[in-house]
Amino acid sequence: PLILSLISIEIHKFKCLLKITNSMTENISPDFVNNLTSPAPCFYCPLAANNYNIQFLSFRIRNYDSGQVLFEIARDPDEEVITQEDEEIEEDDIRTVRYQFGPDFFKLKNVGTNLTFSVGPTPVKNFRMIERHYFRTTLIKSFDFVFPFCVPNSTNTWESIYTLPSLSTDVIQDMIAHPWETKSDSFYFVEDKLVMHNKAEYSYEAFNSTEGSI
Numbered sequence: 001p002l003i004l005s006l007i008s009i010e011i012h013k014f015k016c017l018l019k020i021t022n023s024m025t026e027n028i029s030p031d032f033v034n035n036l037t038s039p040a041p042c043f044y045c046p047l048a049a050n051n052y053n054i055q056f057l058s059f060r061i062r063n064y065d066s067g068q069v070l071f072e073i074a075r076d077p078d079e080e081v082i083t084q085e086d087e088e089i090e091e092d093d094i095r096t097v098r099y100q101f102g103p104d105f106f107k108l109k110n111v112g113t114n115l116t117f118s119v120g121p122t123p124v125k126n127f128r129m130i131e132r133h134y135f136r137t138t139l140i141k142s143f144d145f146v147f148p149f150c151v152p153n154s155t156n157t158w159e160s161i162y163t164l165p166s167l168s169t170d171v172i173q174d175m176i177a178h179p180w181e182t183k184s185d186s187f188y189f190v191e192d193k194l195v196m197h198n199k200a201e202y203s204y205e206a207f208n209s210t211e212g213s214i
Helices: 002-022 030-034 090-094 103-107 169-177
Strands: 054-062 069-074 096-100 110-118 122-137 138-150 157-164 182-190 193-203
Touching: 030 122, 030 182, 090 096, 090 193, 103 169, 122 169, 138 157
Parallel strands: 096 193
Antiparallel strands: 054 069, 054 110, 110 157, 122 138, 122 182, 182 193
């Protein structure tokens, strides 16, 4: 049964990839992603859909109430920009990130994020991010943020505040006991057209003695 289940998942992923590859101009709308009931089985747009040359330069997650930084990353200035010519690169590696927060994360009420990004020569209007979080196939919470306008060839900072959902003790314990089974999809739209799709996986296992805690 386990082998058959894994085969079924891989077939589903293949069909999804085939559909997206052969229908790259198909409109995956905000309404479509807001009605998803489980994590997307694959990426819903190719890298080439980012025709505004939106590049994420740095990203920070913090406890909004205390200011404590939980995660921070910045692109090396010498790192090559990924373009549509790089489609053969394994997408799971470049569009999926893993976060390890530890069990104390569930004590937080609000989380703040700070994203620095640049855009190309085309104005970017109504840059919208819809981020949907799941534990297994259950939607935990959906977030929706809009950056109204980006000047061409500009670098911008996007500050977002997440009010975390109230979860039962049983659900929290289940999420802690099953690392990486909590997942999210981040869909980025420009004027309601999907241009980027990233994924994340989360672990809330206890840190070891050298990793510290929140």
